[in-house]
Amino acid sequence: MDIKKLAEIPKSYLKEMIGSLSKMEKLKKFRFFSGIHFTDTVEAINKKLEGYSKVNRESNNVWRKVQLSRDEKRPQCRDYINGIFTDFIELSGDRLTGEDHSVISGLGKIRGKTVAVIGHNKGKNTRERVYYNFGMSIPQGYRKSQRVMKLADKFGFPVITFIDTPGAYAGLEAEDNGQSGAIAQSIKLMFELRVPLVAVLIGEGGSGGALALAVGNEIAVLENSTYSVISPEACSAILWKDASGTRLAARALKMTSKDLSRLEVIDRVIHEPMGGAHNEPKRMIRIVKKYLSDALGRLGKYSGEELILQRAQKFENMGYFARSKKPGQDKES
């Protein structure tokens, strides 16, 4: 048995591994006495080891993608706004209780047409990250985006959103202020807009906080972006009971652009320059600009009713399930 291979195996599998290994040791002893060969068992265990290291390799690859999607050198919402829209003016405040810096919203022009732009911004250094609260929004942020969406709806401006957040902020004040309600209302409002809504996942798409900007007629995701119901870290903490399963969770959650496209929860994958968006940010921004103007062209043909219907149908058709008559035999059939 190759000890180096053992070291590569995630801890959560070790228990099972140790079980099989000790079995093999016992068999060896047995062979010593009887002379029977157990090469099959050794092979089977080796095969299992191979399987584990394959899973391990894949997990590491996905984990690298997760890290890349969070890389602070990737172009952020602010960069896309500066690079794509002309005459941009930023709009602040939710007109109720406050202002949330983690969401940037405003009006600007793309190819001569006014649009509303809303997006999470994470910041590129410590000071910025604290200012933007790491891209984690509080209810004020979601309500601000609702206000700007309503404004856009009133004036017939299409809405473009950039999504890049670890998730909604989990704080006492945020909860007291109705974090759940703010997210739910944002989702509901997006189903009511009579203007086109294009959502672009530019980095990390974390859970409900991301979905609160992502109910689009078209949803695009950059090649190295992720979109997930829960972060791999939190998933591991719940299901593996510690951090040991983080990488395995990242693989299991199917959060990469390729998986998202296969599961049909997004409409388009936007390819990034070689090695990732951070290598050629200017080119990345140009690619996104091209995509956005094409998408607005495509959606511009539809009426308000058609856009509402398209969004509702698209999201209400998502989901996989089966029907079976006899309980208890569902999974085998």
Add this chain to the structure above:
Amino acid sequence: MEAFRENLRVCPYCNYHDYMGCRERIDITVDRDSFTELDSDMVSVDILKFYDLKTYPDRLREAMEKTGLREAIITGEAAIEGKSIALGVMDFSFMGGSMGSVVGEKIKNLADISIERNIPLIIFSASGGARMQEGIVSLMQMAKTVSSVRRVMDKNIPYISVITNPTTGGVSASFSTVAHIIIAEPKALFCFAGPRIVKQTMKKDIPQDFGLSERNLLNGQIDMIVDRKQMRENLAKIIRLFGK
């Protein structure tokens, strides 16, 4: 113990509302024998081939054996004091009441029935959130359910959400909070991020009543707190007021 059960699983001394399974809750809420279940044959599929320490099909099978249910929600048509309603009741004991594709689809079909028959929609929530084992697809159920109940609300059909302990995460941030009227049981936990996570983020102690109905009422997040014993009566009153 018998007294406790007769008292609808509410402690007669401290008014603590204990967990109640969905079958029992339907029994105490609607008119006798008025409930007809919808989509009773719907089951989850393992689209992601998800496994952590156990596989998703294993977890589903265990949950089915433990609870005798096939999913975390039962939906159907029923009547309260003779008035027809579309009713959905979640059960926390089935994988933490988590919302996957089946919960989403059942709520969508329930909303369709509510619109088709022009009857009020009532959903009792009890859930830890979206079902991790269905990954991104479970997140999409948040949008799906909001869209479904929105169509009901758009038709001026009353939609009443009843929050039971606990309702958090993806369920609290979707269909359960967009309702026309939100009712909660006493001391039910109703928040987005659970107390443990908030405590971790804040790096200090949080108030004892964090996320509970009473605090939510003070913060303006829910309409009213109603004891389990009065729930049926109260729902009937609301239905009468809306004239449906």
